[in-house]
Amino acid sequence: MSLSPIALRVGPWSLRLAPRGLLVCLGLLATGFAVSVLALSTGEVAVPVPDVVAAIFGRGSPMAELIVAELRAPRLVTGLAVGAAFGLSGAIFQSLTRNPLGSPDFIGFTAGASTGGILAVVLGGTAWQIAGGSLLGCVLSAALVYGVAHRRGVSGYRLVLVGVGAHALLLAVDSYLLTSANLHDAANAGAWLTGSLSGRGWDHAVPVALALAVLAPLCAGLSRPLRMMETGDDAAGAVGIRVERVRAAAVAAGVLLCGVATAAAGPVMFVALAAPQLARRLTRAGGVALTASALTGAVLLTAADLLAQRLIAPAQLPVGVVTAALGGVYLALLLGREHR
Amino acid sequence: MPRLTGSGLTLAYDDRVIATDLDVSVPDGSFTVIVGPNACGKSTLLRALARMLRPRAGAVHLDGAVITSLPSKEVARRLGLLPQTSIVPDGITVADLVARGRYPHQRLMRQWSRADEAAVAAAMAATDVTELADRIVDELSGGQRQRVWLAMALAQETPILLLDEPTTFLDIAHQIEVLDLCADLHEQGRTLVAVLHDLNQACRYATHLIVMRDGRIVAEGEPGSVMTPELVREVFGVRCEIIADPQTGTPLVVPGARRRVSRV
Ligand SMILES: Nc1ncnc2c1ncn2[C@@H]1O[C@H](COP(=O)(O)OP(=O)(O)O)[C@@H](O)[C@H]1O
Ligand SMILES: [Mg+2]
Numbered sequence: 001m002s003l004s005p006i007a008l009r010v011g012p013w014s015l016r017l018a019p020r021g022l023l024v025c026l027g028l029l030a031t032g033f034a035v036s037v038l039a040l041s042t043g044e045v046a047v048p049v050p051d052v053v054a055a056i057f058g059r060g061s062p063m064a065e066l067i068v069a070e071l072r073a074p075r076l077v078t079g080l081a082v083g084a085a086f087g088l089s090g091a092i093f094q095s096l097t098r099n100p101l102g103s104p105d106f107i108g109f110t111a112g113a114s115t116g117g118i119l120a121v122v123l124g125g126t127a128w129q130i131a132g133g134s135l136l137g138c139v140l141s142a143a144l145v146y147g148v149a150h151r152r153g154v155s156g157y158r159l160v161l162v163g164v165g166a167h168a169l170l171l172a173v174d175s176y177l178l179t180s181a182n183l184h185d186a187a188n189a190g191a192w193l194t195g196s197l198s199g200r201g202w203d204h205a206v207p208v209a210l211a212l213a214v215l216a217p218l219c220a221g222l223s224r225p226l227r228m229m230e231t232g233d234d235a236a237g238a239v240g241i242r243v244e245r246v247r248a249a250a251v252a253a254g255v256l257l258c259g260v261a262t263a264a265a266g267p268v269m270f271v272a273l274a275a276p277q278l279a280r281r282l283t284r285a286g287g288v289a290l291t292a293s294a295l296t297g298a299v300l301l302t303a304a305d306l307l308a309q310r311l312i313a314p315a316q317l318p319v320g321v322v323t324a325a326l327g328g329v330y331l332a333l334l335l336g337r338e339h340r
Numbered sequence: 341m342p343r344l345t346g347s348g349l350t351l352a353y354d355d356r357v358i359a360t361d362l363d364v365s366v367p368d369g370s371f372t373v374i375v376g377p378n379a380c381g382k383s384t385l386l387r388a389l390a391r392m393l394r395p396r397a398g399a400v401h402l403d404g405a406v407i408t409s410l411p412s413k414e415v416a417r418r419l420g421l422l423p424q425t426s427i428v429p430d431g432i433t434v435a436d437l438v439a440r441g442r443y444p445h446q447r448l449m450r451q452w453s454r455a456d457e458a459a460v461a462a463a464m465a466a467t468d469v470t471e472l473a474d475r476i477v478d479e480l481s482g483g484q485r486q487r488v489w490l491a492m493a494l495a496q497e498t499p500i501l502l503l504d505e506p507t508t509f510l511d512i513a514h515q516i517e518v519l520d521l522c523a524d525l526h527e528q529g530r531t532l533v534a535v536l537h538d539l540n541q542a543c544r545y546a547t548h549l550i551v552m553r554d555g556r557i558v559a560e561g562e563p564g565s566v567m568t569p570e571l572v573r574e575v576f577g578v579r580c581e582i583i584a585d586p587q588t589g590t591p592l593v594v595p596g597a598r599r600r601v602s603r604v
Contacts, residue, residue: 009453009454014451014453015451231427234426238421238422
């Protein structure tokens, strides 16, 4: 289906809308809504939808309020925000590197966040310290990767190569930390390492949702310049984009998004890789689509979490296991198809 | 003073100096063509003139102001650049790519005015890519793609346009088409600067010829007086004769044959 963009004009104002992109985003919102309803109403204890609504507005039974507002809702909000943050972050770095593998979960940023997180776990840190450790780890690893890859500007390809190396190195550090930790800490750290949304409360949901609320508008402002930069630095500079400035802002936003997301849910793999790729195929937009990537990330992660909770209920899987399994298959298909 | 000039330019990539103390000015309303051997610094000069490369010393002036002191979008409404190489984003259509040339004319709340639409349609018509509008750029031939890039630069509607090897990848028919289009744009009052490889085309179309070698301008002026056998020999190391182009009377460079075959 190829629909040409439509112009929306009122007086001196005008918008250019890609109908397909718009439809895809609406579809993703609807899917996200459906997943949310399922996540809030089903589970070990089924809560009928009207009771869910009542509980959200504080007029439900104490039981429903506990289950919906204190257990399921924060987990859902964390999932939505973390998924959107990973999707956005992935889209930003894939756009900057012009490479699907240039995702934060492959070029060492998520790995850096997990090393920081584990270090905090092993040192017996509180939830806040673990979150701080992973955010710091993410920023430091990004600085390291960019520092090493920098040679008269940073080419996307070199960034990916250096990043993959850093990723491997950081995984080795993680393993070392795990083996040298005591059994209890190692088990905790191991669970955190897979990436999980279980037991996430409002103290996890609020920081990542706030970070998203601040950084998403910034990303929206960067979206058009970033798309122009996909045609090359000179072509973008020629139409008046301050390439270096946009790149610095985009890297900062992308690293922070990846860092806060990992801080909240651990290093959930493949969402940052797959969401922008899926979004691009759905919207058929040229280049990377930020909004659709964020929505796809949110839907992917919450749907995967629903699967993780229900697949072998009453036993629960960490969501990272589900995304890694789905993502692995998807990556194989993606690479297989593109390098035929 | 001409609108676009560079004075005392030292151009370098890190520690690699390409040109020192280079002075250049683009005559207003000219069709300036830059020629010179590979790697002599033609693209580097063009990138400096378009503020893509910050000179190590000296400055580029646009309309009397140091170009880097002007707001970047403002510059982009006066001066356009078709870089020697650009990257085609995955899955982008021709119409979408050409539309991106309108960026400097747009704002957050003015993303697609009627002027944008008209400029894009005109640019696509001028470069003969209107029929390709819904095609994916990746899937076009090299020549078609080059015309799409040119359309993007035209859609920007700048009075000054710098083109780095606009005819590379094109067959002879499309080379002539692009050069004729440039000549039309020039006649409509735009100032053009193009890097070309074919000396004869350069002499035919240029109103002002700049000949470069090793980061220096070795000759410039009207092609009829600049292009001499001595210059071609000095700059390109090629022995040649120069005769009058039977179509236009401009210099026609005829390289010496490797061996003269005499027939009795
Ligand atoms: N990005 C770059 N980094 C380092 N050196 C470069 C870069 N671009 C060009 N050069 C070098 O600068 C010199 C001039 O290049 P260029 O201006 O592209 O030549 P031309 O366009 O005349 O063929 C060449 O020796 C080239 O290798
Ligand atoms: Mg060149």
